[in-house]
Amino acid sequence: MSLLIYGLIQSVILMLYGYGFSLVYGVSGIANFAHGGLYILGGFAAWSFMNYLGFPYAVAAVLSVLVLGLFGFGLYWGILVRIRGIVLSELVVTFVAGIAILEILAWKGLYGFYYNLPVFVRGDITLSGITVDYQRLIVLGAGALLALALRLFVHHTRVGLCFRGIAQDERTALSLGIESDWIGALSMAFGSALAALAAILILPLGVMEAHIGYEVVIYAVTVAIVGGLESTSGMILASFIIGFGQIMVAKYIGSSWMVIVPLAAIVFILAVRPSGLFGKFKELEERI
Amino acid sequence: MKTSEYVTRMVVLVACLCFCISLTAAHSAEPIVLGVPTPLKTDWGYDSANAIQLAVEEINAKGGVKVGAEKKPLKVVVADTRDMDPATPAHDALMAAEKIILQEKPQAILVGFGRSEVFMAGMDLIAKHKIPYIGSYATTHMFQQQYAKDPEKYKYLFRASADAIVSARAVTDALDYLKQEYGLGKVYFMPQDTLLSKGFNGVLKGHCEKTGWNIAGWEAIASDATDFSSVLTKAKDAKAQVICTFWDVAQSGTILLKQWTSMKIPALFVGFVVGANSPRGWEFLGQDIEYSIHTEAPIGSAIPLTKLPKTKQFVEAFVKKFGKQRGTWLTGASYETPYILSGAIERAGTLDPEKVVAEIEKTDYIGVTGRIRFDKNHQVPYGTDPQETSLCLAYQWQKGKMVPIYPPGIAEGKVLLPPWMK
Numbered sequence: 001m002s003l004l005i006y007g008l009i010q011s012v013i014l015m016l017y018g019y020g021f022s023l024v025y026g027v028s029g030i031a032n033f034a035h036g037g038l039y040i041l042g043g044f045a046a047w048s049f050m051n052y053l054g055f056p057y058a059v060a061a062v063l064s065v066l067v068l069g070l071f072g073f074g075l076y077w078g079i080l081v082r083i084r085g086i087v088l089s090e091l092v093v094t095f096v097a098g099i100a101i102l103e104i105l106a107w108k109g110l111y112g113f114y115y116n117l118p119v120f121v122r123g124d125i126t127l128s129g130i131t132v133d134y135q136r137l138i139v140l141g142a143g144a145l146l147a148l149a150l151r152l153f154v155h156h157t158r159v160g161l162c163f164r165g166i167a168q169d170e171r172t173a174l175s176l177g178i179e180s181d182w183i184g185a186l187s188m189a190f191g192s193a194l195a196a197l198a199a200i201l202i203l204p205l206g207v208m209e210a211h212i213g214y215e216v217v218i219y220a221v222t223v224a225i226v227g228g229l230e231s232t233s234g235m236i237l238a239s240f241i242i243g244f245g246q247i248m249v250a251k252y253i254g255s256s257w258m259v260i261v262p263l264a265a266i267v268f269i270l271a272v273r274p275s276g277l278f279g280k281f282k283e284l285e286e287r288i
Numbered sequence: 289m290k291t292s293e294y295v296t297r298m299v300v301l302v303a304c305l306c307f308c309i310s311l312t313a314a315h316s317a318e319p320i321v322l323g324v325p326t327p328l329k330t331d332w333g334y335d336s337a338n339a340i341q342l343a344v345e346e347i348n349a350k351g352g353v354k355v356g357a358e359k360k361p362l363k364v365v366v367a368d369t370r371d372m373d374p375a376t377p378a379h380d381a382l383m384a385a386e387k388i389i390l391q392e393k394p395q396a397i398l399v400g401f402g403r404s405e406v407f408m409a410g411m412d413l414i415a416k417h418k419i420p421y422i423g424s425y426a427t428t429h430m431f432q433q434q435y436a437k438d439p440e441k442y443k444y445l446f447r448a449s450a451d452a453i454v455s456a457r458a459v460t461d462a463l464d465y466l467k468q469e470y471g472l473g474k475v476y477f478m479p480q481d482t483l484l485s486k487g488f489n490g491v492l493k494g495h496c497e498k499t500g501w502n503i504a505g506w507e508a509i510a511s512d513a514t515d516f517s518s519v520l521t522k523a524k525d526a527k528a529q530v531i532c533t534f535w536d537v538a539q540s541g542t543i544l545l546k547q548w549t550s551m552k553i554p555a556l557f558v559g560f561v562v563g564a565n566s567p568r569g570w571e572f573l574g575q576d577i578e579y580s581i582h583t584e585a586p587i588g589s590a591i592p593l594t595k596l597p598k599t600k601q602f603v604e605a606f607v608k609k610f611g612k613q614r615g616t617w618l619t620g621a622s623y624e625t626p627y628i629l630s631g632a633i634e635r636a637g638t639l640d641p642e643k644v645v646a647e648i649e650k651t652d653y654i655g656v657t658g659r660i661r662f663d664k665n666h667q668v669p670y671g672t673d674p675q676e677t678s679l680c681l682a683y684q685w686q687k688g689k690m691v692p693i694y695p696p697g698i699a700e701g702k703v704l705l706p707p708w709m710k
Contacts, residue, residue: 009517010514013515106329113563133550205543211375250519254508255509257510
């Protein structure tokens with residue numbers, strides 16, 4: 001039972017890490033290596049709204065998601081729009097932006113145990129003899145709701161359909177009047193907002209340190225690669241495989257081997273199916 | 289004005305002038321540079337750098353260090369080695385230390401490397417540059433073993449802080465107390481997968497095996513783990529009554545501690561977790577750390593002890609100048625390192641490293657950590673009597689306060705069990 005409950009929670013945490021990264025890549029083709037930086041920036045924004053401006057937690061959380069959305073939007077129009085389509089430049093710019101955010105935050109003192117986001121509700125519940133705190137259950141519920149909401153968004157809203165149009169074939173979408181830069185900017189905004197949302201849900205489980213961002217981007221890239229870079233469904237499946245894999249490895253082999261699971265998954269998938277579980281990126285080449 | 293009054297005034301004036309000139313002379317003399325390459329972004333590194341600054345200001349206020357006939361002020365140069373960041377390679381930390389040695393040409397290195405693996409690699413670097421090094425951060429017991437292999441080569445290296453084994457001893461004694469007073473007898477070890485933590489927990493395990501504890505399990509966990517449910521469930525299933533750990537990475541250690549509370553694991557949490565091991569732990573982590581037992585190594589780092597007034601003086605001076613300490617480890621030992629060095633320089637009457645090293649070996653005085661002297665492996669000995677050795681202590685978080693529970697000579701309270709254990 002413990003394996004099931006905490007395997008689910010770990011999987012949903014990985015899924016939340018991966019959402020923003022997967023969305024941005026799926027829509028605009030940009031591998032946003034600033035994702036980890038945006039995650040911590042989201043958490044820090046919420047903390048700042050609470051501690052510097054005195055906003056209630058709920059308001060601070062909503063504001064931080066909005067601010068990070070705007071930040072992502074600005075990052076696209078300010079920098080990425082000029083190099084859009086030059087894959088190596090996109091990668092370098094997002095990577096450098098991520099490092100800059102994290103290192104500036106570390107330089108400003110975001111390390112140690114001094115920065116904490118509070119849990120939404122304090123307390124716990126015992127399920128079949130396993131005690132789980134409410135915050136982890138909230139993470140679980142929020143992850144499921146988010147998966148549903150994103151699916152409804154991309155299938156039933158005008159912007160979501162534009163996202164899918166650009167993702168499927170940018171030139172055809174352009175010929176139908178969908179402006180790819182606007183959609184690219186919106187995808188960055190959504191991706192950044194999702195990073196902030198993940199931070200607000202997950203960071204209360206521990207403390208907020210700048211270099212957590214490096215781990216977040218590694219996990220986000222891992223679940224995206226294993227699932228298939230442009231496939232959100234693949235990313236979700238990969239999160240569950242790696243999440244349950246980690247908890248099972250911790251239970252049956254040893255906790256120190258948990259960190260090996262994502263790396264082993266990447267190596268395995270790149271050797272067996274480089275496009276990832278649901279990816280179509282190199283499917284044709286793979287067939288040849 | 290009477291003649292006598294005039295003469296008195298002139299004498300006072302001349303005395304004041306002489307005093308000012310002597311101060312100016314001391315401060316215009318070439319300073320003795322102290323290099324402090326250490327991971328400054330950690331609580332221990334930050335506190336240690338401040339403690340060094342405090343000691344240096346105290347020494348300079350008294351005119352500086354007497355080198356032969358001349359008094360020289362001390363000057364501190366710090367550098368961030370970042371070696372406690374999980375992503376920093378040992379090579380980068382060594383480069384940061386070598387840079388300060390080559391550029392600033394310090395007469396000694398104080399505090400030094402944080403991560404034990406880096407310190408072990410750095411021993412050769414220090415030996416190469418032949419510069420006195422009084423460490424007070426990295427705590428691996430392998431320092432003494434490495435020193436013993438080639439004392440001539442490593443003679444420049446000393447350590448004022450307690451090693452992991454000594455720090456663990458404060459916990460083993462607390463464990464004995466728990467066994468005796470509360471009948472707890474089953475322990476599960478969860479070390480962080482590092483040399484230091486495994487060394488620390490290894491000492492605890494060895495002690496428990498010898499003293500009749502039932503070992504419910506041992507599982508090393510990666511420093512960047514994000515979930516501890518499996519290992520905590522294993523401890524619960526094994527009916528462990530005590531969980532022992534040592535965790536010096538905040539992001540994961542706090543998750544472990546919070547998950548221990550949230551999963552209501554019916555075992556007392558004993559050892560070390562950064563964050564909970566800080567006077568500011570309650571302020572930032574709140575009631576999640578209540579009932580957990582930690583160590584202060586050495587004493588005089590953050591907890592003012594009623595029975596040892598020197599600890600109180602230092603903690604009060606530190607808090608007055610820098611605010612509350614961040615950690616309960618090392619600060620006291622770091623504070624003493626400029627005093628150890630300046631004493632040795634004054635006795636040697638020169639800055640010649642060979643002579644200074646020989647004098648550091650003869651150090652013997654009572655400081656904030658207890659009695660300070662070096663054994664044959666250049667390690668300050670630790671025990672339970674402040675007149676004989678330096679000391680460590682164990683404390684428990686009780687309603688927001690760090691209550692010393694061991695050793696009995698300085699204890700100020702009894703252990704409380706968490707309600708979900710009763």
